Amino acid sequence: MLEQGYNRSLYAVMFNNFFHRLASPKHFYRIAGAWIPWLAGACLLLFLAGLYYGLVVAPPDYQQGDSYRIMFIHVPAAWMSLFIYMVMAGAGAIGLIWRIKLAEVIAISSAPVGASFTFLALVTGSIWGKPMWGTWWVWDARLTSELILLFLYIGVIALHSAIEERRTAARAVAILALVGVINIPIIHFSVEWWNTLHQGPTVTRLDKPAIHLSMLIPLLLMALAFKLYYAFVVLMRARCEVLARERSAGWVRELVE
Amino acid sequence: MNTDSLPRAFMVLVRRDLVLAIRHRAEIANPLLFFILVTSLFPLGIGANPKLLVAVGPGIIWVAALLASLLSLDSVFRSDFDDGSLEQYLLSSHPVSVLVLAKIIAHWLITGLPLLLVSPLLGILLGLPSEAIQVLFITLLLGTPVLSLIGAVGVALTVGLRKGGMILSLLVLPLYIPLLIFAAGAVDSAAAGLPVTAHLSLIAALLVLALSLSPFATAAALRVSLS
Numbered sequence: 455m456l457e458q459g460y461n462r463s464l465y466a467v468m469f470n471n472f473f474h475r476l477a478s479p480k481h482f483y484r485i486a487g488a489w490i491p492w493l494a495g496a497c498l499l500l501f502l503a504g505l506y507y508g509l510v511v512a513p514p515d516y517q518q519g520d521s522y523r524i525m526f527i528h529v530p531a532a533w534m535s536l537f538i539y540m541v542m543a544g545a546g547a548i549g550l551i552w553r554i555k556l557a558e559v560i561a562i563s564s565a566p567v568g569a570s571f572t573f574l575a576l577v578t579g580s581i582w583g584k585p586m587w588g589t590w591w592v593w594d595a596r597l598t599s600e601l602i603l604l605f606l607y608i609g610v611i612a613l614h615s616a617i618e619e620r621r622t623a624a625r626a627v628a629i630l631a632l633v634g635v636i637n638i639p640i641i642h643f644s645v646e647w648w649n650t651l652h653q654g655p656t657v658t659r660l661d662k663p664a665i666h667l668s669m670l671i672p673l674l675l676m677a678l679a680f681k682l683y684y685a686f687v688v689l690m691r692a693r694c695e696v697l698a699r700e701r702s703a704g705w706v707r708e709l710v711e
Numbered sequence: 712m713n714t715d716s717l718p719r720a721f722m723v724l725v726r727r728d729l730v731l732a733i734r735h736r737a738e739i740a741n742p743l744l745f746f747i748l749v750t751s752l753f754p755l756g757i758g759a760n761p762k763l764l765v766a767v768g769p770g771i772i773w774v775a776a777l778l779a780s781l782l783s784l785d786s787v788f789r790s791d792f793d794d795g796s797l798e799q800y801l802l803s804s805h806p807v808s809v810l811v812l813a814k815i816i817a818h819w820l821i822t823g824l825p826l827l828l829v830s831p832l833l834g835i836l837l838g839l840p841s842e843a844i845q846v847l848f849i850t851l852l853l854g855t856p857v858l859s860l861i862g863a864v865g866v867a868l869t870v871g872l873r874k875g876g877m878i879l880s881l882l883v884l885p886l887y888i889p890l891l892i893f894a895a896g897a898v899d900s901a902a903a904g905l906p907v908t909a910h911l912s913l914i915a916a917l918l919v920l921a922l923s924l925s926p927f928a929t930a931a932a933l934r935v936s937l938s
Binding site: 550598602605606608609612613616617622625626629630632633634636640 | 864868869871872874875878881882884885886888889892920928931932935936938
């Protein structure tokens with residue numbers, strides 16, 4: 455490795471080495487184990503800050519009063535459901551093209567987390583919808599496409615558990631996830647392309663956000679907290695998956711003893 | 712398959728599947744009868760109120776077509792998988808995506824085309840107005856190939872599994888939902904006398920998208936299933 459890096463800077467070589475080590479399950483297990491407590495701690499701090507600013511400091515909405523505050527859970531959960539699907543599809547594509555085991559592990563570890571966030575987004579949306587719109591559910595474009603996303607996640611989990619050999623299962627799941635990627639832009643643009651009851655984009659658009667700063671800040675804090683939550687949960691799940699996959703390897707036996 | 716050129720291989724596959732289907736007529740008849748039966752069940756179940764039937768008719772016919780298509784999907788690769796021909800397709804020098812396209816086209820001719828031809832009759836059974844029946848025909852003409860194409864990806868992923876049938880539904884039905892929404896919406900608009908070009912354009916777009924991408928996804932899925 456250092457011979458190859460002879461003409462490159464030392465930093466480039468260290469960078470390369472780090473990623474090569476990270477792709478090895480044994481080193482990933484150790485490195486992820488070191489990161490998890492820090493990510494969890496940062497996540498907790500951000501949750502506390504976001505909830506404080508969102509529930510206590512942010513002013514009540516002039517139209518919706520205090521019941522808009524469920525937005526601080528609903529919107530980050532919905533953002534996470536889309537983000538995790540893209541991570542799953544991307545990791546699946548990497549596993550399919552370059553056969554990197556860890557990419558397959560991350561993809562399958564993300565699926566249940568993504569499904570949970572999608573379910574959370576749908577449920578909190580329903581709870582918000584009942585006082586606001588007068589109904590628990592409406593079959594408009596955004597809600598329907600988010601429901602399809604939940605079905606896609608469940609399909610990925612089901613297909614993975616139906617195939618016994620793990621590597622084949624990971625590759626099949628990658629193909630399924632990639633086929634479903636078409637749904638993501640549909641979900642995002644559904645409120646622009648169709649007449650929906652769900653409101654239009656207020657933050658993720660090219661114009662400046664159509665939301666007041668005092669509400670935007672807790673929203674972004676919660677979004678970051680959810681991302682860190684996903685990060686440490688997926689690392690925990692990935693560690694378990696790595697142990698299961700590599701159970702016949704020497705380093706796993708050493709760990710058990 | 713001793714053919715040298717790709718077009719010949721393509722035609723050989725299509726003809727073989729069609730000849731096999733004609734010799735086992737049940738493969739053509741069963742999905743068709745299922746389609747007719749399920750559509751007929753609804754007026755019996757929800758009451759024969761003509762206004763109600765016109766209102767829900769397009770959706771019923773489309774959902775029945777979806778389910779009939781789902782049931783017939785298993786036959787795309789099953790017999791080839793069982794006797795080993797599927798591995799020969801993968802091992803041949805021809806691009807697998809083209810061979811897969813041949814199989815899908817044959818499957819549509821065997822299962823989708825009969826559904827299409829019977830749909831005006833079912834439209835009359837449910838009392839749909841004639842503009843709605845015309846649009847129903849067009850949506851099925853554009854939509855049943857999409858069902859075969861998207862379904863082929865699902866079948867390719869589950870062909871190696873023992874109890875693949877249930878999980879096939881779970882994988883494929885979410886991908887069918889946009890098509891169902893546009894197609895049923897088109898027929899509803901036609902029944903109300905509104906323009907349908909937007910709906911039909913979207914279904915045509917889905918067809919072009921599926922036609923261009925699904926053979927590659929199916930070929931990749933077959934490689935995974937047979938590995």
